[in-house]
Amino acid sequence: MKRNGVKMIKINSKNVDVFYGKKQALFNINLDIEENQVTALIGPSGCGKSTFLRCLNRMNDVIDICKVQGQIIINNFDINDKSCDVVRLREKIGMVFQKPNPFPKTIYENVSYGPTIHGMAQSKSEMDEIVETSLKKAALWEEIKDRLHEPGTGLSGGQQQRLCIARAISVKPEVILMDEPCSALDPIATAQIEELIDELKKDHTIIIVTHSMAQAARVSQNTGFFHLGELIEHGSTDKIFKNPENKRTQDYITGRFG
Amino acid sequence: MNKNKEKLLNSRYRTEKRFQFYGKSAIFLALLFLTIFIFKIFSTGYTAFQKTWLIVPVTFDAETMYLDENPSKEDLEDADYFDLALQTMFDLDKSASEKQQNDLKKMVSYFFEREIKRELLNDPSLIGKTKDVYLTASDDLDQVFKGNYPRDLPEDQRRVTDYQLKIFDQLVEQGRVESKFNLSFFTYPDSREAELAGIASSFMGSIFSILVCLVIAFPVAVLAAIYLEEFAPKNRFTDFIEVNINNLAAVPSIVFGLLGLGILLAVFQLPRSTPLVGGITLSLMTLPTIIIACRASLKAVPPSIREAALAMGASRMQTTMHHTVPLSMPGTLSGTIIGLAQALGETAPLILIGMVAFVNTIPGSPLDPAASLPVQIYIWAESAERGFVEKVSACIMVLLGFLILMNLFAQIIRHKFEKKWS
Amino acid sequence: MNLILFIFIVLLGFTSYYFGRKKAYTIQSTNKRLTALPQFYGYYLAIWCAIPAFIIYSLWAIFEPTIVKLLILSDYANQGYLDDELNLIYEKTKALSRGQFTGEVTSFIQTSSEKYLNLRSIAQSSKVVIVLCIIIASVAYAYKRISSNNRTREPVEKFFKAVLFTASLAAILTTVGIVFSLIFQTVDFFKVIPLFDFVFGTHWYPAKAFVRDSSEALDPSMYSDTFGAVPIFAGTFFIAFIAMCVAIPIGLMSGIYLAEYASYKVRQYAKPLIEILAGIPTVVYGFFAALTVGPFLKDIGTAMGLEVSAESALAAGGVMGIMIIPFISSLSDDVITSVPQSLRDGSYAMGATKSETIKKVIFPAALPGIVGSILLGVSRAIGETMIVVMASGLAANLTLNPLESTSTITAQIVVILIGDQAFGDPKTQAAFALGMTLFLVTLSLNIFALRVVKKYREKYE
Numbered sequence A: 001m002k003r004n005g006v007k008m009i010k011i012n013s014k015n016v017d018v019f020y021g022k023k024q025a026l027f028n029i030n031l032d033i034e035e036n037q038v039t040a041l042i043g044p045s046g047c048g049k050s051t052f053l054r055c056l057n058r059m060n061d062v063i064d065i066c067k068v069q070g071q072i073i074i075n076n077f078d079i080n081d082k083s084c085d086v087v088r089l090r091e092k093i094g095m096v097f098q099k100p101n102p103f104p105k106t107i108y109e110n111v112s113y114g115p116t117i118h119g120m121a122q123s124k125s126e127m128d129e130i131v132e133t134s135l136k137k138a139a140l141w142e143e144i145k146d147r148l149h150e151p152g153t154g155l156s157g158g159q160q161q162r163l164c165i166a167r168a169i170s171v172k173p174e175v176i177l178m179d180e181p182c183s184a185l186d187p188i189a190t191a192q193i194e195e196l197i198d199e200l201k202k203d204h205t206i207i208i209v210t211h212s213m214a215q216a217a218r219v220s221q222n223t224g225f226f227h228l229g230e231l232i233e234h235g236s237t238d239k240i241f242k243n244p245e246n247k248r249t250q251d252y253i254t255g256r257f258g
Numbered sequence B: 001m002n003k004n005k006e007k008l009l010n011s012r013y014r015t016e017k018r019f020q021f022y023g024k025s026a027i028f029l030a031l032l033f034l035t036i037f038i039f040k041i042f043s044t045g046y047t048a049f050q051k052t053w054l055i056v057p058v059t060f061d062a063e064t065m066y067l068d069e070n071p072s073k074e075d076l077e078d079a080d081y082f083d084l085a086l087q088t089m090f091d092l093d094k095s096a097s098e099k100q101q102n103d104l105k106k107m108v109s110y111f112f113e114r115e116i117k118r119e120l121l122n123d124p125s126l127i128g129k130t131k132d133v134y135l136t137a138s139d140d141l142d143q144v145f146k147g148n149y150p151r152d153l154p155e156d157q158r159r160v161t162d163y164q165l166k167i168f169d170q171l172v173e174q175g176r177v178e179s180k181f182n183l184s185f186f187t188y189p190d191s192r193e194a195e196l197a198g199i200a201s202s203f204m205g206s207i208f209s210i211l212v213c214l215v216i217a218f219p220v221a222v223l224a225a226i227y228l229e230e231f232a233p234k235n236r237f238t239d240f241i242e243v244n245i246n247n248l249a250a251v252p253s254i255v256f257g258l259l260g261l262g263i264l265l266a267v268f269q270l271p272r273s274t275p276l277v278g279g280i281t282l283s284l285m286t287l288p289t290i291i292i293a294c295r296a297s298l299k300a301v302p303p304s305i306r307e308a309a310l311a312m313g314a315s316r317m318q319t320t321m322h323h324t325v326p327l328s329m330p331g332t333l334s335g336t337i338i339g340l341a342q343a344l345g346e347t348a349p350l351i352l353i354g355m356v357a358f359v360n361t362i363p364g365s366p367l368d369p370a371a372s373l374p375v376q377i378y379i380w381a382e383s384a385e386r387g388f389v390e391k392v393s394a395c396i397m398v399l400l401g402f403l404i405l406m407n408l409f410a411q412i413i414r415h416k417f418e419k420k421w422s
Numbered sequence C: 001m002n003l004i005l006f007i008f009i010v011l012l013g014f015t016s017y018y019f020g021r022k023k024a025y026t027i028q029s030t031n032k033r034l035t036a037l038p039q040f041y042g043y044y045l046a047i048w049c050a051i052p053a054f055i056i057y058s059l060w061a062i063f064e065p066t067i068v069k070l071l072i073l074s075d076y077a078n079q080g081y082l083d084d085e086l087n088l089i090y091e092k093t094k095a096l097s098r099g100q101f102t103g104e105v106t107s108f109i110q111t112s113s114e115k116y117l118n119l120r121s122i123a124q125s126s127k128v129v130i131v132l133c134i135i136i137a138s139v140a141y142a143y144k145r146i147s148s149n150n151r152t153r154e155p156v157e158k159f160f161k162a163v164l165f166t167a168s169l170a171a172i173l174t175t176v177g178i179v180f181s182l183i184f185q186t187v188d189f190f191k192v193i194p195l196f197d198f199v200f201g202t203h204w205y206p207a208k209a210f211v212r213d214s215s216e217a218l219d220p221s222m223y224s225d226t227f228g229a230v231p232i233f234a235g236t237f238f239i240a241f242i243a244m245c246v247a248i249p250i251g252l253m254s255g256i257y258l259a260e261y262a263s264y265k266v267r268q269y270a271k272p273l274i275e276i277l278a279g280i281p282t283v284v285y286g287f288f289a290a291l292t293v294g295p296f297l298k299d300i301g302t303a304m305g306l307e308v309s310a311e312s313a314l315a316a317g318g319v320m321g322i323m324i325i326p327f328i329s330s331l332s333d334d335v336i337t338s339v340p341q342s343l344r345d346g347s348y349a350m351g352a353t354k355s356e357t358i359k360k361v362i363f364p365a366a367l368p369g370i371v372g373s374i375l376l377g378v379s380r381a382i383g384e385t386m387i388v389v390m391a392s393g394l395a396a397n398l399t400l401n402p403l404e405s406t407s408t409i410t411a412q413i414v415v416i417l418i419g420d421q422a423f424g425d426p427k428t429q430a431a432f433a434l435g436m437t438l439f440l441v442t443l444s445l446n447i448f449a450l451r452v453v454k455k456y457r458e459k460y461e
């Protein structure tokens, strides 16, 4: 989105290196993410897309051997700084995973989980409202409004993934990270989610990892191409797909490898 | 709003800290128990590896032994040393009353006669001469010398009399009391007298039981595991076997003791109190452990190896025997050793089949009555005498030593020989 | 004699193996295709040698004593002896033949014993002859079969498979053995003591039942109010309860800490150290409880003005709890570790703290597995013997005061059976009835717990 003709940058990463033990997975990544836009990260598998995505909400902390260096600045604040509080960070930056991972609890509890731990609802009715709006935004409400108290694990794959999206947006995050959210879904569920993503970008900045170039072209405004741990090229999706500067990008887009 | 949020966040972090603290405390407590445990055992047990001796001058007077001139070897063997031994003790205090003489006699073990005899047999030329002889001190004096026994109790609450203490102190002053490594603890069988009790009989009992257990349990368990893992069809019956094995592994050990008593002793009339019956009982207990370990390591052999062998035209049996089983052996062996270690520490079933009988001979075969190390611990722990407390701890130390060795051995086998499939 | 025969048969087995293989090579040299590797021809012959030998040996072992006994006792037939007396005569005869007889030797017995020795030696030699003949015949038959190049691999492998299958029956046989060893005595016990009195009676004084002259007939009225098992059932569950009060919080929290918080290093050292607690023999715990913990609690109690028994349920239960800590901790550690990482990621990504994730996501997900492991711990506590034998009382008090002493099922079994037992005595039978109860209770707990754990495993596989 442009305000006064200037791109608004939401996330600004500078010289990010990531190591798994001795092995370096990302090399000197400098990538800016525009606010209220969809940014797609593409590249052959193992090139470090997920790793980069997980840097943005410090999910790599969970992996003992993983070390992140460099700066990632969100709202003028370096999230790799010692003073950064991951709990608050992750409240602001939600995440949706490759495989739908609803908690083995009811649908309602799945969505109310975030608001509960962050103390966002003062009363039951407030919570009901949050749950309802989140499910509505995730385009799931109509399908499941009668079985809110049934286990979330009983839903179909596509529904589960939308439940996970509802769970993520329930705490009103500024950014939503999506790691191949459709790779476990059938084409119809995929289409529903893509539609949803387009809807969500009004309120959220979205970064999506995908291995499907068609999907990147459909949903994103900006694209970054990763290869072997390096960010080869990034820019507007149009440009990357129609007129890439780098030869490797071109090869990948045209399906010569990957 | 923001203020509330701050407060909530702080309290969330406090909860987090508290939870972590509980976790740490739990680990700390568990390790604390372990430490107290080991400390207690060692601090009460280490003294048992020392034994107190009284060094008493013995005059080998031929007359007191009723020996003729120039006695032959046999004469020396048959001679009566009791009077000589008594006289030796009485000589410690020439002016002792009859009651005091009795006290004097009780300052050494009833082996004193044998100890004096051994001295003379070693050197027959001692006849007519005087020599300092090491005599095993009574367990009460042993405890006094080791400082385990309070001296300041009133006399009637003590097992040593004031008089004995007086004589003993004199001996200490003269340097006639010595503490040396307690070899007899390892070489003597059990005894009612703490100063003479050793673990040789129960140790051999344990060894025999474990050997019997190994000889029975290992082959049966390995064959059973091979069948279940490699050949068994998946049906109701094999499921039933499987349930059986898992349950047997969790049946209380005392029930196996009842099995030994009710079937091995009562029906098959096998000899009571013997390592043979003990070993069979233990083998039934160990069987599921080994089967489970063996199956797990068979399962860990990747199917690709079986497929490779089968594709070469080997039969199922050949594939199993030539490839799968050898590859699974490290895991099986270490599981077996761990199972045997469990069996080695087992007490209750052995008590039921009569291995608690008092045995003061060292068994020479699995058919001789014997105790086992853990049963010995139980027997000694139930004895009232103070001298046995350190023996129990020492016996525990020996037992734990063996268990640690076995477990280390199992670890080594596992880490050295087991192939890592990835 | 038997040993020599055995060695001879083994040697024969090896020889047949050798001949079988040699035959195979001969067949091969005539350019015929073998149906299997040469060693299978060897195995084939060896099996034909071993099976008949084994069968005849077993038959002999089963029938020889009975037949010899019949023959010996036929001399005494129709002389008005009772069965018991006949048995006694036979025992005496055997003892005399072995030279172990101490007592007056009557001429009858002398004759019988000579006859006995005679019969035995006939039996021995005929056994040798028959075994050898049959082995040779069967090996010869087998040799003929392989000469015509019949299939050998399949029968041999079938045989091995049969051996494997037989071995796998061992577990079932053990279970059957347990049931058999318990059931007869238990049934006899309930013939004398009504089931109702056992299950609902509140007085347990088995010692009373021992004050009986063995010549007296059993008089059930004597045992009324003697075998009421309520106090020991109560004691068993009470002590197990105390044990679980110690084991569950400590075990569960350390399991959680090890699985979720501990760094690789801490885990590497703390886990095996805690598991040492599981490897310590229970008799050692018993000694510790009786000698250290019991008196310690008593001293504390006295200092606080409380009446504490040196054999308090608290001491036994507490120490038992320490013993069970590692079971709960390592089982729940396993269960928690098997909760998929994706659930954790989902929760962390929402901004949950670690403890929130554990309490609200992981724990509920792992609950069935944890319940299963706790039940296994309970079963262990109920079946634990040495700690209670050494540290708790032997008198069965019906109490819920942890500072008093109580007794348990296992302790009573040991107390009753530790000396010489007379089978047929209600006291001995009572021990077996208790054993049966213990077996059934722990069995149902185990089956239930294992099923819960298995279900749980399958869910996240």
Ligand SMILES: Nc1ncnc2c1ncn2[C@@H]1O[C@H](COP(=O)(O)OP(=O)(O)O)[C@@H](O)[C@H]1O
Pocket (backbone or CB within 6 Å): A020, A025, A043, A044, A045, A046, A047, A048, A049, A050, A051, A052, A063
């Ligand atoms: N937990 C981990 N431990 C070690 N190496 C990892 C881990 N996760 C990813 N990697 C390595 O980091 C590189 C990038 O992985 P990833 O970011 O998952 O790739 P992508 O998502 O683009 O397919 C890969 O080479 C992978 O092997």
Ligand SMILES: [Mg+2]
Pocket (backbone or CB within 6 Å): A049, A050, A051, A179
């Ligand atoms: Mg990925």
